[in-house]
Amino acid sequence: MKKIICYFFAGCILLSLSACFTAEGELRGRTTTRLDFNIADPYGMVELPGGSFTMGANDQDVPYANRTDMKTITISPFWIDQTEITNAEYRQFTHWVRDSIIRKWLMVNTERGYEKWGWTNDPDPSWNQEFLAEDEQQDRRNEENTYINWYKNLNFQKREVTEAMVRSLILPEDEQMWLEADGDQNWGDAASTTLRPHFQSKLIDRRKLIYDYTWFDANLAASRVNTYDTESGVYYEVINRNQAFIIKERVPVYPDTLTWVRDFTYNFNEPMFDNYFWHPAYNDYPVVGVSWKQAKAFCHWRTEWKLYHLPEERRVFETPYRLPTEAEWEWAARGGRELAMFPWGGPYSRNYKGCFMANFKPLRGNYWADGYIYTAPADAYGPNDYYLFNMAGNVAEWTESAFNPMADIFASDLNPEYTYNAQSADHPHFKKKVIKGGSWKDIGAFLQIGARDYEYQDSSRCYIGFRCVKSNPFEADKQQYEERFKGVKKNMKKNKKNGTRGRE
Structure with missing residues (x-):
């Protein structure tokens, strides 16, 4: 028995050695990492x-x-938001920008501010934490290596933090607007001294809520005139490699609430202007008054916010959040139904009970017939077969695509996309971006999946919102993906049966 065991181990050793010798000098390939590269939903x-x-x-x-x-x-496969981005979700973005401005002020203007509110050696320099403008960095110790410390709690009950907010964000006294009547004869001085919640007073200067970020322009980098000539050892054109393809953006992030008044004439929409973005009753309604540039800034912030809360070794596998291309939006809206006219599949705007299937202008002068006058909650009405809500009606949605009537002719048939990075000095024609889906103020024809319209990238409307997508790098073969997606559709049907909707 002992001999048999010895022979067995000897054979295993010889087999392993022979395998090593046969692989010597052969092409075996190398892996970049042994970590699980799958991305969680x-x-x-x-x-x-x-x-x-x-x-x-x-x-x-x-x-x-x-x-x-x-x-x-x-x-190609991708992820997409179930609903349009809501007021509550976008408010998280504006609050982050507000807090970053306050933290920067505390770092610069308080005693030992660098130690209390900043990192001298940031653990994540890729996170968007540009500290100070160059003119503010002079004579500052370690200014190049100092970043915001987001782990430090920002307590607005403390005088130090309140003072920072007043000095960095609050409007000057001559521009402040209070809801109370100042010294009303019926109420005396009580009206002017009554304290009200911060969200009921027009005190924060929204012009200061600015998000700074940079992004890499791959299309510009791929241009032949910007490529490196390996034979001559120079670039085709003299360019600054550090700045040529890195685009800097500076975007005011607060929604333009005045669009409720500006977009219509001879119309009383002031209650929506007063309440829509801040009031908790509208938390789950789609955000509006956001330009294409603001939607892009939100996508960048959402990506960085996600990366900031991931372990460092997992960040490399993540793909950025972005706006959908026009083709991706149509693919999502159809819900797997070929040649569908509307996201729910049928050619009519009513179901078999005679109820309207979306939030739009169903009848002449009658906005109320579908259940809502203005916008509806982001998860209102039934979802399509991909369990996506309001792919038609409610608010029209920004896409990444630039508008060109001939784009479908010259665009590729594989992940088609037409983009143009219009600058502020460019002609307005180049600033047109495709919007899809129709809105609460549109007639039924604009709700059709194939319908398209445009708006200028620096304009905001009270009927345009957006949702985000995220590329899926997992490219399985068709059979594998169909098996994988069966589970997804099964969960969708289960949620639909149980009445679970939206982000619950």
Whole structure:
């Protein structure tokens, strides 16, 4: 028995040695990491499979409706938000910007501010924490290595923090607007001295709520004139490699609430202007008054916020949040139904009970017939077959795509996209961006999946919102992905049966 065991181990050793010798000098490949590279499903998002579909209008053209011709295309898998971004979610972004400004002021203007409110050696320099402008950094110790310490609690009950907010964000006294009547004859001085919650007073200067960030322009870097000539050892054009493809953006982030008044004439919408963004009753309603640039800034912040809360070794596998391309938006809106006219699949705007299927202008002069006058909650009405809410109606949605009536002709049939990074000095024609889905103030024709419209990238409207997408790097073969997606659809049906909707 002992001999048998010895022979067995000897054979194993010889076999392993022979394997080592046979691999010597052979191409075996190398892996970059042994970590699990799969990305967990982002909260509030639905994973969509890749596939092929016919993009474009599925009905007769409405005159001047900016329709696209029908074209068969292929889309890679991605994640997309179940609902439009809500007021509460966007408010998290504006509050972060507010807090960052207060923290910067505390670092600069308080005793031992660098030690109390900053890192001298930031553990995550990739996080968007640009500390000070160059003119503010002179004569500051360790200014190049100092970053905001986000682990330090910001207590607004403390005088130090309150003073920082007053000095860095509050409007000058001559510009402040209070809701109380100052010295009203019926109420005496009580009206002017009554303290009210901060959200009921127009005190914060929204012009100071600015988000600074940078992004890499891959299209510009891929241009032939910017590539490196390996034979001559120089670039085709003389460029500054440190700044040529890094685009700096400086975006005011607070929504333009005055759009409720500006977008309509001879119309009383002041209650919506007064309440829509801040009032808790509208927390779960889609955010509006946000420009294309602001939506892009939100996507960048959301990416960095996600990375900041991940272990360092997991960050490299994450893909950024972004706006959907027009093709991705259509693929998501169809819910897997080929040639569907509306996201719910049918050619009519009512169901079999005669109820309207979305929030739009269903009848002449009657906005109330569908259940809502203005916007509806982000998870109102039934979802499509991908369990996405309000892909038609409620608010129109920004896409990444630039508007060009001929884009469907020259764009690729594989993940088609047409973009143009318009600068402020460019002609307004180049600032047009595609919006999809129709809104609460549009007639039914604009709710069709193939319908398209445009708005200028620096404009905001009370009927335009957005939702985010996130590329899925997992490219399985078709059979594997269909098996994988069965579980996703099973969960969708289970949630639908149980009445679970939206982000619950």
